[in-house]
Amino acid sequence: MIEFDKVSKSFWTKTQRKIILSEASFRVTLGKSMGILAPNGTGKTTLINMMANLEQPDEGTIRRTSRVSFPLGFMGGLKGSLTAAENCRFIADIYGIDPDYMEAYCRWICELGDYFEMPVNTYSSGMRARLNFALLMAIEFDIYLIDESAPVTTDARFNMIIGKILKERLSRTTLVLVSHDPGIVERYCDCAAVLQNGKIHMFDSLAEAKRLYDYTKSS
Numbered sequence: 001m002i003e004f005d006k007v008s009k010s011f012w013t014k015t016q017r018k019i020i021l022s023e024a025s026f027r028v029t030l031g032k033s034m035g036i037l038a039p040n041g042t043g044k045t046t047l048i049n050m051m052a053n054l055e056q057p058d059e060g061t062i063r064r065t066s067r068v069s070f071p072l073g074f075m076g077g078l079k080g081s082l083t084a085a086e087n088c089r090f091i092a093d094i095y096g097i098d099p100d101y102m103e104a105y106c107r108w109i110c111e112l113g114d115y116f117e118m119p120v121n122t123y124s125s126g127m128r129a130r131l132n133f134a135l136l137m138a139i140e141f142d143i144y145l146i147d148e149s150a151p152v153t154t155d156a157r158f159n160m161i162i163g164k165i166l167k168e169r170l171s172r173t174t175l176v177l178v179s180h181d182p183g184i185v186e187r188y189c190d191c192a193a194v195l196q197n198g199k200i201h202m203f204d205s206l207a208e209a210k211r212l213y214d215y216t217k218s219s
């Protein structure tokens with residue numbers, strides 16, 4: 001479970017305050033994958049980073065009682081001077097996973113060929129996105145965090161593989177997906193929420209969430 005209890009978060013610029021969350025309370029429970037709809041620039045990445053403990057709230061408490069993943073797209077753990085193979089072994093060590101398994105799984109998913117043995121800082125953004133996805137899926141978490149604005153690959157075959165693996169993983173774990181696109185939420189989530197004016201509004205059906213989301217976007 002991830003629980004936000006009266007969490008506030010905002011950023012200051014020279015002239016204004018950008019409110020992301022204002023005393024927001026909500027819960028992500030195991031077995032119920034949740035899609036959070038929010039228009040671009042309203043705080044999707046900040047919200048997912050707070051769930052992952054990469055960003056701290058200004059006020060309030062965030063409790064985690066499950067193994068929560070790093071967000072899909074988070075490249076902070078990768079070392080650019082190391083090869084994909086070396087990064088896999090390094091991250092396996094951190095998470096207590098068999099390094100041989102980690103390397104073999106990622107090599108299989110990424111399909112990077114010779115580049116798997118080249119430093120990561122020689123990769124295109126699409127190649128990095130493949131490695132990031134493979135590393136995330138190689139580790140068994142209770143809750144996977146997906147930021148839809150994460151770097152993606154335009155490779156149709158790889159995106160098909162991603163879709164299949166995510167669907168399979170969803171049958172036994174929980175997903176939190178932040179997106180501006182109700183279509184993606186419908187594909188992967190059991191319930192939906194809308195980020196509006198610093199609050200998270202939870203709904204049992206996507207249709208209800210979409211109604212508020214469409215209103216939010218147009219107002």
Ligand SMILES: Nc1ncnc2c1ncn2[C@@H]1O[C@H](COP(=O)(O)OP(=O)(O)OP(=O)(O)O)[C@@H](O)[C@H]1O
Binds near residue numbers: 042
């Ligand atoms: N460290 C920071 N300092 C100041 N402002 C920030 C900071 N981080 C984010 N912001 C601002 O907070 C708002 C929300 O940012 P965030 O990246 O969470 O939004 P997002 O919904 O993920 O955006 P996008 O859809 O464009 O990826 C934006 O206006 C952004 O400019």
